[in-house]
Amino acid sequence: MKHLEDFVGEAIQQWGSNVLIVDQVTGEEISFSGFGERLAQVAALLEREGVRGGEVVTLIAENSADLAILIYGIILYGAIAKPS
Secondary structure, three states, X not given: OOOHHHHXXXXXXXXXXXXXXXXXXXXXXXXXXXXXXXXXXXXXXXHHOOOOOOOEEEEOOOOOHHHHHHHHHHHHHOOEEEEO
């Protein structure tokens, strides 16, 4: 059985430099590989802050590319993303 991290990893490998997300406010384009790098940054932040798998992380933010990255990053880390 495949898990979300399998699908994300495969997509990053297959489409690395292709654009995945365009931030509608800033116009910034984020590639699949850039998405992967940001997911790693989210995981590092959560680890530094002492977040453990299964814990709830509440996000207070407007809709943005960063919010999408945070949600995926938190889920892939093993915590629970709760947008507010």
